[in-house]
Amino acid sequence: MENREELLKLIETDSRLSIAELSRMLDMDQAAVEAEIAALEEENIIVGYHTLVNWDKTDDDHVEAIIEVKVNPQRGKGFDSIAAKIYQFEEVQALYLMSGGYDFNVELKKAPMKEIARFVSNKLSIIEEVQSTTTHVILKKYKDHGTFFVEKGKDKRMAVQE
Structure with a gap:
């Protein structure tokens, strides 16, 4: 087509x-x-349908976290075997292999801070190949999947003149 x-x-x-x-x-x-x-x-090209929710407009007090993970891949296995260990956890919303200063970007489901801390210390960091983790908590979303989470108003971008 x-x-x-x-x-x-x-x-x-x-x-x-x-x-x-x-x-x-x-x-x-x-x-x-x-x-x-x-x-x-x-063909597994369309793999799911999702709803984007602005949780800041609800009473939900859970947080979302993104974790940078550095790993030491084993010879002959590469990154895929490590990824399989990580994406099997139910807390993992998304997992990406990255270029740059770290190897994986792990996005967690919304949860209380204690659960995020427990996941990192009791599940993620004990994987043999994991060298280090850096956890970032999302404080506020302004735009996600092309959708604005802030009230639309006057365009606040600076004018560029040639």
Whole structure:
């Protein structure tokens, strides 16, 4: 399908778009859109649908944390075997192999600070290949997945003149 990437971009921006809306936007038959979405799911290109919540507007007092992890990969195993040890934990929301000063970026599910501390000390840091960790707590979100979490108002960007 030639509109495959356009379909993916639309769904990624707003997964609540109906098949009818997508077919109008892509100028395609509804059955073709449904079939393409089914194929994308089958091929594991579309791997899930999520809702983005602004937790600051609720009474929830849990925090989100990002952990930088430096590891010592074992010969012949590389980073994938270490990643498998880390992403199996239910606390792990996302895991990325990184370039730069550390190897993995671990994003944790929202939890009380004590649970985050327990995860780092009792689960993550005891993995044999883990050399060090640095934990960052997210204090406030301004933008996530292209969505603004702050009230829209006057554009506060500085004007650039040539």
